[in-house]
Amino acid sequence: MLRRLVTPLTLCCAALSAGVQAADLTPLEARWLQGMAPVVTHARQALALPLDVVVQPQAAPGAAPLALGFVDGRCKLVLSMRGNPDGQRQLDTLPPALLDAALELMAAHEMGHCRRYLDGAWFRLPAGFSAAQAPDSLAADLRQAWQDMRAARCEEAFGDLVGLAWTRERHPALYARLHAWLVKERSADVIPGSHHDTLGWLALARDPAVFGDAAVFDAAERVWRRGLGG
Known part of the structure; x- marks a missing residue:
């Protein structure tokens, strides 16, 4: 991942x-x-x-x-x-039956990043959402790094959701197992609120029905916005 x-x-x-x-x-x-x-x-x-x-x-x-x-x-x-x-x-963390679908999920994660870059939306939130502000207790020279970390976390969440939306569309029978694998990956040594803490969004996507019937990017953005709102 x-x-x-x-x-x-x-x-x-x-x-x-x-x-x-x-x-x-x-x-x-x-x-x-x-x-x-x-x-x-x-x-x-x-x-x-x-x-x-x-x-x-x-x-x-x-x-x-x-x-x-x-x-x-x-x-x-x-x-x-x-x-x-x-x-x-x-690769060794994956059962053989999941390997190809997991590699697709990882590539789709990157495809989500690519889409955000091309749209000029990288590190930007949709209209109506405000970026979190660094705590006042944080030293001034660290506040930008904190805000960049929070923005990167949102981008990682979008990538994860694109990967899961792809899985829902292309490998529905494997969705539950791949979702559980992704949660395990994101839970390893997680620091709450850090770059790769996407667990809140993954919880929203436990049921693939949350993506509806939309195309992959639209389906991912729907769930991503719900996580931003939460």
Whole structure:
């Protein structure tokens, strides 16, 4: 699952806009790309999102295995697997029956970030909602960091809900299990109110019926706004 957002993106990388030779990829990279392919194809063809897939060829210990960058008006889906045990660890946490659908959920999470960037809405709340203000007790030099953290939390929540809305649409029989997996991921070492504390929104999405019959982005935004209001 995404742990941080890469932007701006300055990487020595192999771009996969049209694909690279299979020999250029490790088995782990190929497995992630295979699992994410339905989302990438949908984003490019059905939604016409300017989305590129990037594989970092250098070792990236400590990096998020999957993250999103935004460069020159294009979204960059970045895999950082080499020298990074988290890429395999992420797969090892999943039963084989959930693996492909979970990789799709993670890619759809990033697709949600891409949509927000392209809409010029990143770190912005919808009309009618006000951003939380930093506590008065917080030192002045930390208040902007606090507000950025709260804004990032809202973006992570939107991404999670896009992932779940995609799951509801494409893998309804696996929804309950993938929702439980996502809750477990977000609960690990969570600091309440921090960047990846999306548990309030995930609680709203426990029943997939909350998304209604809307398309993925619209369905996610409906539940996201409910969480903002709460």
